[in-house]
Amino acid sequence: MGLDHHDAVVLLALLGGIAALLALSPAVRVPYPILLVLGGLAAGFAPGVPDLELPPELVLVVLLPPLLYGAAFFTSLRDLRTNVRPIGLLAIGLVLATTVAVAVVSHWIVDLPWAAAFTLGAIVSPTDPIAASAIAERLGVPRRIVAVIEGESLVNDATALVAYRVAVGAVVSGSFSLWSAGLDFVLGAVGGILIGLAVAWVVRQIRRRLDDPPVEITVSLMTGYFAFLPAEVLGVSGVLAAVTAGIYLGWHTPELTTAQVRLQGNAVWEIGTFVLNAVIFVLIGLQLPGILDNLEGIAGATLVGYGAAIGATVVLVRLLWVFPATYLPRLLSRRIRERDPAPPWQAPALIGWAGMRGAVSLAAALALPFSTDDGTPFPGRDLVIFLAFCVILVTLVGQGLSLPGAIRLLGLEADDRSTREGSKARIRAAEAAIERLEALAGEDWVRDDTVERMRGMYEFRVSRFAAHFDDGDDGAIEERSAAYQRLRRELLAAERDAVVELRRAGTIGDEVMNPILRELDLEETRLDL
Numbered sequence: 001m002g003l004d005h006h007d008a009v010v011l012l013a014l015l016g017g018i019a020a021l022l023a024l025s026p027a028v029r030v031p032y033p034i035l036l037v038l039g040g041l042a043a044g045f046a047p048g049v050p051d052l053e054l055p056p057e058l059v060l061v062v063l064l065p066p067l068l069y070g071a072a073f074f075t076s077l078r079d080l081r082t083n084v085r086p087i088g089l090l091a092i093g094l095v096l097a098t099t100v101a102v103a104v105v106s107h108w109i110v111d112l113p114w115a116a117a118f119t120l121g122a123i124v125s126p127t128d129p130i131a132a133s134a135i136a137e138r139l140g141v142p143r144r145i146v147a148v149i150e151g152e153s154l155v156n157d158a159t160a161l162v163a164y165r166v167a168v169g170a171v172v173s174g175s176f177s178l179w180s181a182g183l184d185f186v187l188g189a190v191g192g193i194l195i196g197l198a199v200a201w202v203v204r205q206i207r208r209r210l211d212d213p214p215v216e217i218t219v220s221l222m223t224g225y226f227a228f229l230p231a232e233v234l235g236v237s238g239v240l241a242a243v244t245a246g247i248y249l250g251w252h253t254p255e256l257t258t259a260q261v262r263l264q265g266n267a268v269w270e271i272g273t274f275v276l277n278a279v280i281f282v283l284i285g286l287q288l289p290g291i292l293d294n295l296e297g298i299a300g301a302t303l304v305g306y307g308a309a310i311g312a313t314v315v316l317v318r319l320l321w322v323f324p325a326t327y328l329p330r331l332l333s334r335r336i337r338e339r340d341p342a343p344p345w346q347a348p349a350l351i352g353w354a355g356m357r358g359a360v361s362l363a364a365a366l367a368l369p370f371s372t373d374d375g376t377p378f379p380g381r382d383l384v385i386f387l388a389f390c391v392i393l394v395t396l397v398g399q400g401l402s403l404p405g406a407i408r409l410l411g412l413e414a415d416d417r418s419t420r421e422g423s424k425a426r427i428r429a430a431e432a433a434i435e436r437l438e439a440l441a442g443e444d445w446v447r448d449d450t451v452e453r454m455r456g457m458y459e460f461r462v463s464r465f466a467a468h469f470d471d472g473d474d475g476a477i478e479e480r481s482a483a484y485q486r487l488r489r490e491l492l493a494a495e496r497d498a499v500v501e502l503r504r505a506g507t508i509g510d511e512v513m514n515p516i517l518r519e520l521d522l523e524e525t526r527l528d529l
Helices: 005-028 032-044 056-073 077-082 084-108 114-124 129-138 143-173 178-208 213-233 238-255 259-294 300-332 334-339 346-353 359-366 381-410 417-440 448-469 476-504 510-525
Strands: none
Touching (some): 005 032, 056 238, 077 084, 084 114, 084 143, 114 300, 114 359, 114 381, 143 178, 143 238, 213 238, 213 259, 259 359, 300 334, 300 381, 359 381, 417 448, 476 510
16 A cells, blocks of 8 residues: 555655754754754644554564663773762662652642652653763763763663663552562562573674674664563563673674674664664654643643643752762762762763753653553553653753753863873784784795885884873874875875776776775775874
8 A cells, every 4th residue: 555645745754854854963063862852843743744653562662672772782881880889879879869759749740640650750760871972072071971971871771661660560550569669670670681691692602603794783783672572571671681781792792793894883873773763753743742632631831830840850850969979978988089089060060960861761651551451541641751751852952952051161171081092002002013013024925015114104103192192292293194194085085086987987887886985985084093
């Protein structure tokens, strides 16, 4: 069955709008999640757009596992270990505090039943790292702040969604026991971690034996589901299973894959993450009109007031939490003070203001079931989804757009940790190459002139990056390197133009041109090294 003309025009408009947001994001220097939430809102209220209602379980099972796995896969395990205390206080303590505070406010002010109120609290408690970390890295915020924000967003997804699962279970079943919920929480978390580790170990053994980039990347894309689905079937946390598998395989993948797989895989994951985020924001936008229609019994001003109250609660609880969480452990423990001196107040202030909510909260809201076990409608479902969207609008758009100004106002300066560590790593890599070159110099197949040329290249690389640690460096080596890179880019551009001209003239086909262009592109990416 084909599309009618109206549906085709609507679909074309949606795709065009997403493409326009893609093009607009770098031009206005605004992270794409902020534009997506505004675009999704506009799409939902555009004339002629049909109401959309999806099966809740489809949203949770299809969209969430790859997002969680991908975020975990690209997370630095070292940063998680180094910042385990601040991340734990934010990702566990703050999530539970936010869940409780939002539940209390939404019960007493919005008049949601307690179980539904706790469900809303769990939905809006996890943060989204994309907007905050993109802005922080672009404006040169100290690396540790970025690491805490990213680590928190990964772990708090797991905490919040385990709490969400317990809360939804209480609503659906119609009964709640604190002891039973606590036990479910612990067993679900432990079981999810164990299943995630088991699945990741099996996938690691399989990928170790593969040598086919498309197959390896496909396995990588499916691993989140491999971990999530068995855990859900067994009644434990699929979220923690996917996150655990992602962290485990992110640590081991460099030893399992080739350069080609890593280059292609990173590109696929970057595009896939964007597409999943775009789909979630568009879906909530398309469902909002129907949700508001179901809430027509509540005055518009009242709905706005409810949204403002919940949004303010989320922001205020975070700001009130970060300062005691930062300084109280140091006041109580001399060992912590000596090992990790207190940061300036600007650091927790920025972390407190960087609590944007995003795709995970939206996916959890959309995944709410329509009815309970006894067939009655899920209490306050439409209102919970609306309030979750309000929180995302307040935090992602309001705080996200103001974050650059906050960073400048706080006067936080970037540290050079990543630059210095990168220079150390490149020096050691070049030294290892020289050592291997010397060991191979006597082989029959290694020419003397080639050895000298390669030795000179690696020795220059060592000198260049060693200059980053020399306070008296006059910049001559870096200037020489920049001149070489400029010349090399000019020559690579000439090569590229020549190959494209051959294709244009019909001398060669795309099957010949594309691999050569890829080789030239890879060579150009190496110039900065």
